[in-house]
Amino acid sequence: MRLACWSWGGRDHVGVASPCGRELTPLAMGDASRGVLPLVEALARGEPLPRESGTRLPAEVVRLRAPLPRPRRNLFCVGRNYRAHAEELAGTVFRSAKGGEVGEWPIVFTKMPETVVGPFDPVRLPGRAVSEQIDYESELAVVIGRGGRDIPRSRAMDHVLGYTVVNDVTARDVQVRHQQWDLGKSFDTFCPMGPWIVTADELDGRDTRVRGWVTPAGGNTELRQDGRTRDLIFDIPTLVETCSRGITLYPGDVIATGTPAGVGMGFSPPRWLSAGDVVRVEVDGLGAIENRFEA
Numbered sequence: 538m539r540l541a542c543w544s545w546g547g548r549d550h551v552g553v554a555s556p557c558g559r560e561l562t563p564l565a566m567g568d569a570s571r572g573v574l575p576l577v578e579a580l581a582r583g584e585p586l587p588r589e590s591g592t593r594l595p596a597e598v599v600r601l602r603a604p605l606p607r608p609r610r611n612l613f614c615v616g617r618n619y620r621a622h623a624e625e626l627a628g629t630v631f632r633s634a635k636g637g638e639v640g641e642w643p644i645v646f647t648k649m650p651e652t653v654v655g656p657f658d659p660v661r662l663p664g665r666a667v668s669e670q671i672d673y674e675s676e677l678a679v680v681i682g683r684g685g686r687d688i689p690r691s692r693a694m695d696h697v698l699g700y701t702v703v704n705d706v707t708a709r710d711v712q713v714r715h716q717q718w719d720l721g722k723s724f725d726t727f728c729p730m731g732p733w734i735v736t737a738d739e740l741d742g743r744d745t746r747v748r749g750w751v752t753p754a755g756g757n758t759e760l761r762q763d764g765r766t767r768d769l770i771f772d773i774p775t776l777v778e779t780c781s782r783g784i785t786l787y788p789g790d791v792i793a794t795g796t797p798a799g800v801g802m803g804f805s806p807p808r809w810l811s812a813g814d815v816v817r818v819e820v821d822g823l824g825a826i827e828n829r830f831e832a
């Protein structure tokens with residue numbers, strides 16, 4: 538099942554996308570301002586899917602919104618979770634990582650809920666006085682279904698509702714300037730998300746392909762990132778276990794699992810994003826998001 542959120546006819550709607558993603562069916566959900574969150578909560582309570590309500594539409598006539606346009610709280614995000622990415626940023630973002638050395642525990646930081654924008658919405662560059670080093674991070678994100686605290690690895694997948702695609706857009710100079718990463722990760726519009734949530738019965742996020750392309754303004758499209766989630770250093774069950782240690786997870790919580798090698802900072806010289814660049818992030822079995830960076 539693909540849980541989606543879209544704007545059409547001057548209103549927001551929540552519903553399901555067809556398996557091919559071409560048709561959208563609205564559901565009787567009432568207020569759609571929180572996207573699919575009330576639906577995720579209802580499913581976590583064991584309630585059935587609400588009835589169809591309204592006009593079925595081809596996806597190309599609507600504006601898809603982020604499935605969780607305003608998550609209930611900060612998104613959990615994982616740093617340094619692919620070995621090759623740890624190596625490309627060793628000595629910069631990952632100061633302690635010698636040649637991609639892996640710690641005993643994952644790096645976890647957060648992005649503010651207000652960072653989230655739709656799967657095809659523009660991302661706003663903050664201006665050079667604020668940051669000159671804007672970078673992309675293609676990622677699979679886990680969406681929690683049934684909540685819980687102290688969830689063991691062995692039962693973690695029972696708490697995963699499904700998955701979505703995010704671009705963990707990052708201001709590298711701000712990220713490395715502060716001890717904590719949250720500021721450099723939380724600029725407005727810095728978390729494009731979508732195009733929907735695919736439920737875990739249709740996609741096993743533990744092994745799927747994550748790719749990222751950059752089309753520089755006036756240039757040709759380049760595949761920059763190409764990884765598989767089976768290569769995660771800390772796998773999805775471990776991340777659910779880690780994030781729920783002493784902290785109650787709620788339905789709709791998001792855990793972004795980290796990015797493969799190939800970010801702009803990993804190039805020599807680095808390749809920062811500028812106005813007019815377009816970044817596409819695709820996860821096999823899920824879909825793609827594509828966002829233009831604007832001044």
Ligand code: MG
Binds near residue numbers: 616705795
């Ligand atoms: Mg990231």
